[in-house]
Amino acid sequence: MTSWKNTLSERIPTDLAEEIDAFASQIKLKKQGKVDDKLFAETRLRRGAYGQRYDNGQRHDGIETRELHFPTNATKGPDTLWDAPGMQRIKIPFGGLSTEQMEALADLAEEYSDAICHITTRQDVQLHYVHIDDTPDLMRRLAAVGITTREACGNSVRNVTACPVAGVCHDESFDITPYARAMAYFLLGHPDTQDFGRKFKVAFSGCKDKACGLTNIHDLGLIARKKVIDGKEKRGFEMFVGGGLGPVPYEARLLDEFVAEEEILPLAQAISRVFARLGEKRNRGRARLKFLVDKLGIDEFRRLVIEERKTLPHDDRWIGYLDEVRAWEETPVRKPAELTAVSNDEEFNVWRDSNTYGQRQQGYSVATIRLPLGDITSWQMRQLADVARKYCGDNIRTTVEQNIVLRWVANGDLPALYDELKHLGLAQPGAGTIFDVVSCPGTDTCKLGISSSRGLAGELHERLATRYQQFDSAIQGLHIKISGCFNSCGQHHLADLGFYGVSRKMNGATVPHFRVVLGGQWEQNGGSYGMTIGAVPSKRVPDFIDRITGKYLEERHGNETFQAFVQRIGKRELKKVVDELASVPPYALDPTYYSDWRDPREYSISDIGVGECAGEVVSRIDFDLNNAERLYFEAQLAHEEGALRKADETAFSAMIAAAGGLVRLQNPSIPDDPEQVVPEFRKRYYDTRLFFDKYAGGKFAEYLFNHHEQRNSDLTADRVRLLLEETQLFIEATHACNARLMEQADNERKSTGDKTSARDKTANAANA
Amino acid sequence: MITDLHKLGIKFFNKSGADMPLTDFIPVFHDWIQNNRLDDLLIDVADYSHVPAGPGTMLIAHEGNYAIDETGNQRGFLYYSKHEVPGDTVAERLASVCYRNLSACKLLEEEERTRDRMSLDYGRMEIFSNDRLHGPRTDEALAAFKPQVEQFLNRLYPHTDYEIDYKNSDPRERLLAKVMIHDAADKADTLLPRTRTDSL
Numbered sequence A: 001m002t003s004w005k006n007t008l009s010e011r012i013p014t015d016l017a018e019e020i021d022a023f024a025s026q027i028k029l030k031k032q033g034k035v036d037d038k039l040f041a042e043t044r045l046r047r048g049a050y051g052q053r054y055d056n057g058q059r060h061d062g063i064e065t066r067e068l069h070f071p072t073n074a075t076k077g078p079d080t081l082w083d084a085p086g087m088q089r090i091k092i093p094f095g096g097l098s099t100e101q102m103e104a105l106a107d108l109a110e111e112y113s114d115a116i117c118h119i120t121t122r123q124d125v126q127l128h129y130v131h132i133d134d135t136p137d138l139m140r141r142l143a144a145v146g147i148t149t150r151e152a153c154g155n156s157v158r159n160v161t162a163c164p165v166a167g168v169c170h171d172e173s174f175d176i177t178p179y180a181r182a183m184a185y186f187l188l189g190h191p192d193t194q195d196f197g198r199k200f201k202v203a204f205s206g207c208k209d210k211a212c213g214l215t216n217i218h219d220l221g222l223i224a225r226k227k228v229i230d231g232k233e234k235r236g237f238e239m240f241v242g243g244g245l246g247p248v249p250y251e252a253r254l255l256d257e258f259v260a261e262e263e264i265l266p267l268a269q270a271i272s273r274v275f276a277r278l279g280e281k282r283n284r285g286r287a288r289l290k291f292l293v294d295k296l297g298i299d300e301f302r303r304l305v306i307e308e309r310k311t312l313p314h315d316d317r318w319i320g321y322l323d324e325v326r327a328w329e330e331t332p333v334r335k336p337a338e339l340t341a342v343s344n345d346e347e348f349n350v351w352r353d354s355n356t357y358g359q360r361q362q363g364y365s366v367a368t369i370r371l372p373l374g375d376i377t378s379w380q381m382r383q384l385a386d387v388a389r390k391y392c393g394d395n396i397r398t399t400v401e402q403n404i405v406l407r408w409v410a411n412g413d414l415p416a417l418y419d420e421l422k423h424l425g426l427a428q429p430g431a432g433t434i435f436d437v438v439s440c441p442g443t444d445t446c447k448l449g450i451s452s453s454r455g456l457a458g459e460l461h462e463r464l465a466t467r468y469q470q471f472d473s474a475i476q477g478l479h480i481k482i483s484g485c486f487n488s489c490g491q492h493h494l495a496d497l498g499f500y501g502v503s504r505k506m507n508g509a510t511v512p513h514f515r516v517v518l519g520g521q522w523e524q525n526g527g528s529y530g531m532t533i534g535a536v537p538s539k540r541v542p543d544f545i546d547r548i549t550g551k552y553l554e555e556r557h558g559n560e561t562f563q564a565f566v567q568r569i570g571k572r573e574l575k576k577v578v579d580e581l582a583s584v585p586p587y588a589l590d591p592t593y594y595s596d597w598r599d600p601r602e603y604s605i606s607d608i609g610v611g612e613c614a615g616e617v618v619s620r621i622d623f624d625l626n627n628a629e630r631l632y633f634e635a636q637l638a639h640e641e642g643a644l645r646k647a648d649e650t651a652f653s654a655m656i657a658a659a660g661g662l663v664r665l666q667n668p669s670i671p672d673d674p675e676q677v678v679p680e681f682r683k684r685y686y687d688t689r690l691f692f693d694k695y696a697g698g699k700f701a702e703y704l705f706n707h708h709e710q711r712n713s714d715l716t717a718d719r720v721r722l723l724l725e726e727t728q729l730f731i732e733a734t735h736a737c738n739a740r741l742m743e744q745a746d747n748e749r750k751s752t753g754d755k756t757s758a759r760d761k762t763a764n765a766a767n768a
Numbered sequence B: 001m002i003t004d005l006h007k008l009g010i011k012f013f014n015k016s017g018a019d020m021p022l023t024d025f026i027p028v029f030h031d032w033i034q035n036n037r038l039d040d041l042l043i044d045v046a047d048y049s050h051v052p053a054g055p056g057t058m059l060i061a062h063e064g065n066y067a068i069d070e071t072g073n074q075r076g077f078l079y080y081s082k083h084e085v086p087g088d089t090v091a092e093r094l095a096s097v098c099y100r101n102l103s104a105c106k107l108l109e110e111e112e113r114t115r116d117r118m119s120l121d122y123g124r125m126e127i128f129s130n131d132r133l134h135g136p137r138t139d140e141a142l143a144a145f146k147p148q149v150e151q152f153l154n155r156l157y158p159h160t161d162y163e164i165d166y167k168n169s170d171p172r173e174r175l176l177a178k179v180m181i182h183d184a185a186d187k188a189d190t191l192l193p194r195t196r197t198d199s200l
């Protein structure tokens, strides 16, 4: 029988073929019931085969939660059905793609997915709605063009990212591409990277000031540097560790200001060993390297790494790769040429201004293919491969802004390139502008999504398409980044205008919202994170963007940047803009608020009694949560003013107010006294797991316990900032817990035909 | 071997309404899920309205994907299978795939939100293999595919002439037949009984 395995046997390297065969065997064994669910889940994750929304066989269709009756009840992980479609993540080290690889990706998207290749914020490619049975063949076809999906997900070293203009950039110290490549393949499958408690992300940047590499948000970040040692110029890297976004963003710490090129691989290995040995394993919420570095302190972490380095047995690869570095070069397919005439084509000129970058090498440019929401169709991908062959050869990269760049395009070819891209629907201007909205998958396909980040991004994309060119240049240059939840895959912390999905219980229903994070810094490798201001209903986000950018234009001082403006006017002023848009009309007056962008299903599973919600009695917990939000906001202000102790105390009071609200649902007599609230909360919500989120477990509750136990610790501005982030997440989790309890009560009420409202029921339970 | 080919697709092009916003189909497809309007296990709606000439608005099912598809800048209604399809021959499987497609087309014809705004041309269609292993774009596979396509078309339109164009200048594209029926049916209902098989 014909099979991809036989057809491609000559083209797949033996080791890759064996790995994929082993995975195919695991699939067979799993089907025979011989592999444990958890083990199989981690096995497939390490091959990039990820779960996708509704893969537990449950889906809320806007009326009720329905079971999806897949052909079998077999599972591919805990609570994950075999037949439910999943996502395949495909690692593209440093984003480097060849035309042949593009064609393979196009075919795979067409045959196994939905004819869309999605570029992610880690320069990966993702295919959605893939059946697990198809994954071994999919992997074989990738392997035949030199791509492995190994360790694309799971507790492993994820795709190594790098500046997409490395090697052609004006600002770089040197081309970091061959170093990123060497690091990616050195750590891939390395025995010392197999026992992490959590994922590990590496990035390379050619310089310190520009954004491209985003080293500040990585577990391991390397910035190219040159240094004269003994009269000789040496190449090396400034090495950072322990950065990361996620729910609580940490800025990376400097491990060493100059690590010679011969030392970067062994040092990365030593870091991996220390992380594997001392990193948290049981509590996933605190298992990233950033927590270990924070716990140990950078000096102790550095000491441990240096000690570990001394114990490593020699490996030839540590310096062996330097031959490849020296030999590394990219070959353009066209001779350099300048644009000789000024074009009359206004559309071309607009595109050229925003989407091309003049290379360091005279006569060449990098052209950015701006992909809406990171999506490109199979047909486009195939045609783009042809265009690339003609103009730039295999010099193609994906970017963390979810675009594709063609490098080494002769300037004289730009008009012809533009025409061909236009024919493919790939000549949208506005790369790197406010129009170039970045978004994670959110509720479209991600299991953890809370709000529809892609729906919002799609809506903004449509609205901005006709408007963005009329904007003042100060607005045009802003970045919008959206995550579907606090996990920050959309990198909202680094945006001028960042948003992440949350939900709110309002008027007796759940309403999709986005928390606003303003003034993050994309430049300087993601130099600083934005501040969280408050939440607006999803449907008001476009209005919020209009208002805040309008305010900026009206009130900025001279050429003040948006980031500086946000810092200057401060949270109190910014919060006012959020508050103006925070209210949600009753369902009867405007039901659109109760569904998310581009998803007409009613967002909540609770019973929205049409016409009754306006008169809803506000319960005690609503006041408590509101009070917690207020305290949290005051704590943020105190932090901004440098009153660290006050910020810390107020943040803790906010946590106590939120926790107290939940406790009083069961025991109304408990006052807001930490010594009573914390043990009661632990007993009633933590030990019983009532507070546990399906995915985050009890992580957010631990923020409360930690804060309670470490009340009088030394405070630095950075430490308080982290405490504030944790406070906010704890309050969010309290909202979510409250919503879950209400929905449960509602469901019980429905099943028993009881007419008492969920709120009354909860209150009755409390009174009883 | 073409005999093992199960991943097949059929697209009927639009007669009118190609300018109807793609996002207008999102609530329609959600309603179909809510009300179990199709035989397939309907899972979710995927919105690709932002991508030019792309798969448009999709209704993802376990057995296959439905879409208001704009590939090649030509809007039409598409269905392609993702798993085994009933039928001993490719011709029979094409009938099964067509039945699923037409069942959805019928719903669009009946649907208040779409019926006066768009219509499909059941005389212009594309039939393709979505499997480059069992149905590659080779002369041999094409030779085996042709009689199957014709057998299926004879069943769909037993008394009508048609033209088929198998040419495709891009060898990387899928095995494809572009069909033009001379006297096409106006309604999905006319064709549905001709595609129905006992196993459906």
Ligand code: SF4
Binding pocket: A440, A441, A442, A443, A446, A447, A448, A449, A450, A453, A483, A484, A485, A486, A487, A488, A489, A490
């Ligand atoms: S940010 Fe949240 S919703 Fe978005 S991809 Fe990450 S986990 Fe999913």
